[in-house]
Amino acid sequence: MAPDEVLRHPNTRLSSEQRQLFYEQGYLLLPEEVGENYLSELNASVSKVIDLSRDKAKSDHQFDLEPGHSKDSPRLRRVAYVDDLDDVFWQLCCNSIVTDIAVDILGPNVRFRDLFINFKWAGGGASVKWHQDIAFYPHTNLGTCQFLLALEDVRIDQGPLQVIPGSHKGQIYEHYDNNGVWTGALSESDLHRAGIEQAQALTGNAGSLSVHHSVLVHGSDQNLSDRGRPMLVITYSAADAIPYTAAPYPSTHYGKLVRGVQPRFAHHEAIKMPLPPDWSGGYTSIFSHQHDK
Numbered sequence: 001m002a003p004d005e006v007l008r009h010p011n012t013r014l015s016s017e018q019r020q021l022f023y024e025q026g027y028l029l030l031p032e033e034v035g036e037n038y039l040s041e042l043n044a045s046v047s048k049v050i051d052l053s054r055d056k057a058k059s060d061h062q063f064d065l066e067p068g069h070s071k072d073s074p075r076l077r078r079v080a081y082v083d084d085l086d087d088v089f090w091q092l093c094c095n096s097i098v099t100d101i102a103v104d105i106l107g108p109n110v111r112f113r114d115l116f117i118n119f120k121w122a123g124g125g126a127s128v129k130w131h132q133d134i135a136f137y138p139h140t141n142l143g144t145c146q147f148l149l150a151l152e153d154v155r156i157d158q159g160p161l162q163v164i165p166g167s168h169k170g171q172i173y174e175h176y177d178n179n180g181v182w183t184g185a186l187s188e189s190d191l192h193r194a195g196i197e198q199a200q201a202l203t204g205n206a207g208s209l210s211v212h213h214s215v216l217v218h219g220s221d222q223n224l225s226d227r228g229r230p231m232l233v234i235t236y237s238a239a240d241a242i243p244y245t246a247a248p249y250p251s252t253h254y255g256k257l258v259r260g261v262q263p264r265f266a267h268h269e270a271i272k273m274p275l276p277p278d279w280s281g282g283y284t285s286i287f288s289h290q291h292d293k
Helices: 016-025 036-052 087-094 097-106 188-194 286-291
Strands: 027-030 063-065 076-080 110-118 128-131 144-150 161-163 209-213 218-220 231-238 257-259
Touching: 016 027, 016 097, 036 087, 076 286, 087 097, 087 110, 087 231, 097 110, 097 144, 097 209, 097 231, 097 257, 128 286, 161 209
Parallel strands: none
Antiparallel strands: 027 209, 063 076, 076 110, 110 231, 110 257, 128 218, 144 209, 144 231, 161 218
């Protein structure tokens, strides 16, 4: 569904001005949108997820470990499939303010794609190089978006999400190097065209929620502070946006409608859509693609 069609539907949670702003700049930052009680419940479940990692010696399809991870001192980069680990996570994805905002951005028929936790551990949590999400999960149209929920306060020294306003209106970059090897990041030559000097850092208190367009160029610096920066990351698509490739994280909820009805037709946009590698044989995380070479 094209943006002008989405805007013809009544607001669910966002104001008309906020919806317009999302389409103009490619992102929104909503300070302290999730309340303290709900955050406490989510953080308690995150603590259980961390405990599940303690006996892991190496990364696998679900747990992506930082160097130095151990039972007594866990260090995680990402944990995926968390919507299958605890119902509190799934309820956030399918029946919450986050789902309501997805409707305001994508239209009345919304499909869940995935949920994971990016930890960016204190004292060296990995950076995320400049990239566009759509390069990892190309669809028949651009009706996909990603939410980040800050589980703790996020300050500038913790490696917050950085976005380039308006970059979602530009090209979709290939995310391969000059030798045709997938890197999961913009090449040096593409960085000069992407406008990274205009980047905005999205900081805020615990409970702050951001959402960005799948073509928006974004990244984050390393966390060199003494505080972690855990984020819940949720991806949705418009129900008429059909993926071209296998899902990196096909949980039991992958592809489920969380709002609306099944469309009768796919919506195709005339886009030159680069394709990533075939994820059907397994996937770890963007960190492994960008750093573990």
